[in-house]
Amino acid sequence: MTNLPALTVWQPWASLIAIGAKPYEFRGWRAPRAYQGRRIAIHAAARPVRIAEVVEMIEDLTSDRAWTTCLDAKLALPVLERVYRDPKILPLSAVVCTAMLGVPRHGDDIAAEFGGPVNDSDRHDHAHWGWPLTDVFVLEPPAPARGAQGFWTWTDVRLA
Template sequence: MKAITIKQPWASLVVHGIKDIENRTWPCPRKYIGQRVFIHAAGSHGRKFSIDLTDAQTKAAFATIAIETMFGNMPFGSIIGSVEIVGCSINHPSIWAEKTDTDNKGYYANPIYNWVLANPIQFNKPIENVKGKLSFWEYPGINEVKIECPECGSIEIAIEDYTTAPFPTFLHSCNKCGYVIMESEWNK
């Protein structure tokens, strides 16, 4: 599954469902729109953290950061969850979106692209000691798990899919017989 590295505290805010935009200087490639990606918390801190304190979402963000930092729970160098990228725009109305000015001809000068995020999942236990990379990168750890189909015994299991019904979980399907296996059913 693809992963993207984000500095803290932004990575934690994304998986907590507080920050719904990831700002980048390049547009999100179309092939990733509608896809779920892992969120990797970088090994270092972000440098700036200044936002409007009067907004309810901003107050919630600071409460989350305070709890994670006070108790030493803010993870670094770890995959901490996943999120769906559902869109990419410039000047999104979210409080998290960095805005781009236009030049005197009405064109965006040095645009900041606002990747729209949805359906975050925070892992109960981060996947620790993972080195991040620039851009999108493949984290092979989860797809390397060999799963035996309880129906036909095949180990040819399709790459996982994610569902929220009846509760958030990863699903795997057997390429041979089509049996669907919930993550909680496989032996690792």
């Protein structure tokens, strides 16, 4: 058995991480140092997809506001358009992938990577944190699991 720190993420964002369209997870806090540089599990929450959020993401990605999503539009749009037509295609209550968690960065710095304005505010230290997620490994099929807020431990019994 393998134990990994896990993070629960709402859909469609969990699946966007799995396909490489969402290279950062944004939180209001820095990822704990103990997890940086480690593989973590990305768990899709039980919360159903909200179509209004999908519509907003599609609208943003097809406008001059695309940078606000910090998504790779070429990868994200086809998935979001399928989810719009059938929101039940995405797994819920399941670990969808694992990824290496990098050193958190300020959200404003990341937005600049996606074409957003450079932050010149003295409140830069209060920006949300972007957690880089690299070396993604997709679980096929996703592994059913109950999630939790914050980090929790996922035991992958399939690797026993």
